[in-house]
């Protein structure tokens with residue numbers, strides 16, 4: 318993990334633990350949202366790219382940082398059967414008499430396009446080549462499939478200028494978002510030609526089945542969110558979710574329901590599966606002093622090397638909290654000589670000071686100062702009068 322991962326994880330952790338008392342202007346006054354749970358999901362769907370033991374290192378770092386989670390982690394690599402089932406459901410849906418899922422014989426680029434969007438939100442808008450092929454020459458498509466020609470599967474988005482093509486959602490940090498699926502997203506690969514399910518399908522299926530109703534992540538995924546809402550709605554329309562709600566709400570531990578896909582680790586998803594869109598909060602990104610996105614990681618920014626240098630977890634949490642706009646002050650029972658910089662604190666202490674309003678104050682990407690590492694190691698140690 319690097320400091321940017323900790324920053325995002327801390328924000329998710331704080332959001333879940335704060336409930337709705339976290340400074341959301343539009344939350345109903347007086348009604349305190351139930352405190353949420355933090356779920357850990359290892360997104361190793363892209364098997365060949367996943368690093369061995371990376372999950373162990375991540376969990377070790379999270380324990381050390383005091384960022385705990387509820388239940389067992391979910392591994393995407395063990396859920397191919399569930400994604401397959403979701404795919405079958407989507408294939409049963411049609412969009413204006415056209416199949417929602419169709420084969421794409423275009424080569425190479427689709428592999429790249431189906432990877433997890435990394436930096437820069439590199440969406441390649443698919444020109445619709447194989448969608449036209451299916452409309453105009455269905456026989457050719459059939460014979461190519463029968464001949465076993467290598468192909469990926471794409472999910473179609475609504476036609477341009479149709480009302481369905483516009484997806485809107487309210488982001489907790491960036492406010493109202495509006496995307497035209499046809500122009501800004503395009504038909505997207507959900508299963509690659511090497512039969513690996515795409516990130517975009519896997520996370521939607523998982524979010525739905527794990528009952529995730531609060532998603533916190535980097536702003537580079539804003540556009541993916543529009544696509545994911547589309548896929549989610551299609552899954553719900555296909556009846557896929559309902560099937561799992563029935564399975565998931567069964568409190569007895571019996572696995573004799575024929576609809577229950579009780580594969581290896583499906584027992585943890587018995588949460589609140591809901592058709593409603595989740596709440597979203599997208600965070601400003603973090604650049605290193607040279608202006609390079611933190612995701613293009615450097616060893617010096619890895620938590621493991623910071624740990625090796627003797628940095629304390631409270632210093633890292635305090636720094637990330639500071640990037641999230643948390644400012645310690647005397648009024649909050651903190652006595653410190655200088656309140657302008659980051660202050661070492663635990664996640665619990667950050668929770669007492671966290672509000673979404675503080676992130677909204679400055680939506681610009683964070684740039685770490687050149688001396689950020691010494692800022693971290695030299696982080697002022699505040700005296701908390703309220704904490705034990």
Ligand SMILES: [Zn+2]
Pocket residue numbers: 420421422423446447448
């Ligand atoms: Zn194609």
